[in-house]
Amino acid sequence: MMLVRSIAVAALFTTSAFAGDADSDALAKAAVGFYGVYMTLHPSDGIPDPKTRAKFAPFVSPALDKLFAEGDAAEDRYATATKNQAPPLIEGDLFTPNFEGATAFKIGACASDSQGGRCAVTLTYDDHKDKPISWTDTVYLARAPSGWRVDDIAYGGTWDFGNKGRLTKTLQSAIAEGNAFSK
16 A cells, blocks of 8 residues: 555656646747747837737737737827827836847746746847846746736846836836826
8 A cells, every 4th residue: 555655646746747847838939939929029129019029929928918009099099199209118128127128138047936937037248349148037927728827027137227026016117107198
């Protein structure tokens, strides 16, 4: 009986380990897809328009896609209210803490738990003039019916200027500002 229980426990751990590896691979695949699209945007500037959102659609969660759409609509209302005389709500790269964005990425360790998934992503900006800068952001992913999708990004840059906190908070702030200004 003890041998049967030991085999069952070993099988459970082996299955869990393979499930973890499968999740890790699926998380990394979603993050690679997201950053693959991101790398086509250079320079990335502001909130994605409908055409750009369509490129990201296979890799972002419904919640993040909704924030992109709401942010784009708020940006349009803001531009109309200011008669295009004010700078946009978000200037520069939205997806990283660096105003100029990133020119390379490398997906690091990925893990999942009952709350969702996350991957470390090392990003580099190299303008081929100055010394390249690198930092590590954390990409948060959510399960969707069609697999893992990017749901948020925690910016990892430590310099004075640039995005701080999280992508979703940056979008929510821009939406609130655009909506308040255009009333």
